[in-house]
């Protein structure tokens with residue numbers, strides 16, 4: 001069979017568009033987490049590919065029977081685990097258009113409009129977040145990649161260290177600083193960049209899980225005295241466990257004094273800056289050398305799209321540019337060839353879906369939804385605070401609430417909360433995740449889906465309280 005001709009493709013595409021619309025319509029009829037065991041789906045699928053072409057309807061039948069019902073439904077408004085990763089309608093449409101074009105955004109010459117739309121969309125996001133025009137940037141797949149690229153650029157900026165050309169043989173002498181609450185992707189980035197786990201120094205946090213600037217300054221002093229080379233500090237604005245916000249201004253001042261690269265991991269929380277009234281929370285992030293914010297988290301962009309902003313593109317270009325003969329093009333200097341700023345040569349056309357989201361929601365529309373999410377989170381926090389059997393384990397600066405049940409005199413609240421979490425998740429009616437704060441098992445409720453309403457938040461509170469009642473009865 002040849003590829004689908006335009007007419008056949010049109011019919012098939014309409015069919016698929018209908019399926020996706022049907023899915024979004026019936027989303028809430030599904031259990032958020034399917035009740036299946038590892039291997040169940042694979043066992044239902046043919047072990048070998050067909051030798052002859054199969055009609056679309058047969059393939060879609062299997063999709064509807066085995067795939068759609070057996071995913072964990074990240075799109076479901078009762079999915080409140082981890083951080084939101086939701087594909088909005090405009091985002092899905094942008095993803096489809098990008099798939100049709102299949103533009104590979106490696107060089108301006110082979111992706112002119114896609115390159116320029118990426119430049120425009122990056123500038124729009126920068127403006128949406130109220131950051132100064134000095135920031136340029138690009139899209140990567142994930143925050144893990146954005147942070148890795150930033151760590152490599154920071155390493156490249158260390159005077160006298162020629163890691164790009166000579167490698168990183170020998171014991172780790174570089175030091176990168178991140179709080180004890182920083183995401184594991186920072187340590188992974190350090191591993192890949194040759195800094196090593198030993199090169200990552202975890203800095204203590206205060207009672208609200210924010211990096212302590214005095215502890216950072218002391219760690220740098222101590223490391224310099226011991227012969228290490230400090231080179232980079234990562235400030236997390238919206239940590240994974242509790243959404244705490246490191247003090248960016250104080251960290252920026254230490255970085256300026258010590259001549260260190262400042263990288264900001266605002267993968268989840270950065271979107272808060274789309275609401276001008278919340279920008280003071282990030283005061284000082286505008287002094288960073290690099291910043292990551294993930295549109296695929298709280299900006300409803302189909303996975304994947306991570307925004308990497310950098311103050312000086314030359315640092316990234318110098319760190320990563322390698323142009324073999326076959327990729328040299330006659331464009332004037334200054335034309336953006338994105339492959340020179342990171343690891344990948346071929347790059348997906350991510351800007352289109354983000355651009356469609358910005359256009360179809362509008363900046364005011366985005367801020368209005370975010371404000372609702374904050375209102376829901378505060379509402380839930382107020383219910384928790386008012387119930388003597390429950391407690392909040394962290395402040396709620398964003399839309400994630402850290403809570404747990406702690407009935408008077410209960411001998412093992414960790415085990416109780418684990419059972420409450422398991423019961424809610426096993427019900428299929430919601431999906432929550434956990435963390436540990438101050439040594440205590442903590443249930444996280446993360447809001448951020450534009451399909452969520454106050455009723456969903458009331459329902460999660462009801463589910464938690466009813467699971468707690470059952471579990472405490474078992475203990476009694």
Ligand code: PLP
Pocket residue numbers: 083141142143144145183185236238239240265266267268294306
């Ligand atoms: N940074 C923070 C603060 C996160 O919470 C996460 C994931 O939740 C990441 C980085 C990693 O994100 P990604 O999956 O885009 O690599």
